[in-house]
Amino acid sequence: HGGGGGGGGGGGLQPAREVVVEAEAVALSPALARTEHLRVAFGDKLVLRVSVATPLSAAEPPRAVYSRAGFEADGSPLASPLRHVAVVGVGHHPESFGAESRGWDVAALRELRRRDYLRSDGDQFLDALCSVVVPLVERRLGCPEDGLPAGARALMGCSLSSLLALRALFTRPALFGRFVLGSPSLPVAARATPDLAELQRHWGEAFESADDGVPAVLFVAGEEEALPAMSHGGNKGNGIPQAMQLMADELQRLGVAVGGVVKVEGEDHGSVKPSVVSRGLTWLESQWARTGSRL
Numbered sequence: 254h255g256g257g258g259g260g261g262g263g264g265g266l267q268p269a270r271e272v273v274v275e276a277e278a279v280a281l282s283p284a285l286a287r288t289e290h291l292r293v294a295f296g297d298k299l300v301l302r303v304s305v306a307t308p309l310s311a312a313e314p315p316r317a318v319y320s321r322a323g324f325e326a327d328g329s330p331l332a333s334p335l336r337h338v339a340v341v342g343v344g345h346h347p348e349s350f351g352a353e354s355r356g357w358d359v360a361a362l363r364e365l366r367r368r369d370y371l372r373s374d375g376d377q378f379l380d381a382l383c384s385v386v387v388p389l390v391e392r393r394l395g396c397p398e399d400g401l402p403a404g405a406r407a408l409m410g411c412s413l414s415s416l417l418a419l420r421a422l423f424t425r426p427a428l429f430g431r432f433v434l435g436s437p438s439l440p441v442a443a444r445a446t447p448d449l450a451e452l453q454r455h456w457g458e459a460f461e462s463a464d465d466g467v468p469a470v471l472f473v474a475g476e477e478e479a480l481p482a483m484s485h486g487g488n489k490g491n492g493i494p495q496a497m498q499l500m501a502d503e504l505q506r507l508g509v510a511v512g513g514v515v516k517v518e519g520e521d522h523g524s525v526k527p528s529v530v531s532r533g534l535t536w537l538e539s540q541w542a543r544t545g546s547r548l
Contacts, residue, residue: 271296272385279304289393292346293386299369299377300349303386304342305393335538341390343382345369370413371442376424379417383425403468404430404544407537411435411529412522416442419500422509426468431540435529436474436522439496469510471536472497473529475520488521512536 277290291303347353350362369378391400408429410418415437422432479494494516501511513536517528 274389277302291389293381293389294346295377295381295385299381300346301381301386302342302344302346303390305390306340306342307394308337308339335534338537339390339394341386343386366413370417371438376420379420379424382417383421383428387428402430403427405541407431407433407533409433409435409529409533410437411526413438413441422468422470430468431537432468432470433529433533433536434470434472434497435533436478436493436525437472437497437500438493439500440492467508467510469512469540470501470504471512471533472501472514473525473532474516475522475525475528476516476518477521478525479516488523491522493522512540 271294273292273294275292275294277292279288279290288304288306291305293301293303295301345362345365347357349365351358387406388400403426406429408418408421408431410416410433412435415434416439418432418434419437421429474494474497476494477489478491480490494514498514501514505511515532517525517532520528
């Protein structure tokens, strides 16, 4: 995903005066050598690490995440939309939860995730993502000054971060045009964030401001998450596939284009993440190939 116009909405975070952006040197494998890491601080309330993996040049061999953009038999590059994709990772900075070589503060990370993905206290994370990170990334990638069209941007989340992506869909429908929601923790959200239902009720009004076509959503979860409830710590039998199907039906009713509700055989909530990425990139490739959008 990339960025463009400000996200608007959300009354809490006013980042313009207090954002500090610093480049970071992070040890990387050769396959990730093109990745730039930024520390983006919003005062002392929220510190993010933003990792920007720039697109391949035509002369470079494909790497793992771009493997579907491979080469013809004669060595010439295939004209795949994924050759124009910049993959951007956004998350809490390791310093926020005491991460070091020996481990991290599990309780601190859990609280950050619940604050910013689940409870949406002031939506500071979403405001930061939409108002600062998105335009910052696009400027660094040399995108047009007025930003990319929403259809050329995608937002991918898994588990709790899928709830953040859902709030972006409901409240910023003009910013992102494609959403990959991996194993969204909807049963938990129904108990902890009743505002999700309120967001759905306001969807029609928000969608009227979108001018770049109908947003599209792909749902992916592990098939074993639909098993009868068992004591597996939430990885199996958590009801997510059932809740995911209900949400997909509701989004279709609201006018969102649902690209599929995929249940991956043999996977549970903990193991499905690589499948979310691979299925998501495959779907995005087909979406962008059809529309001609590039990121």
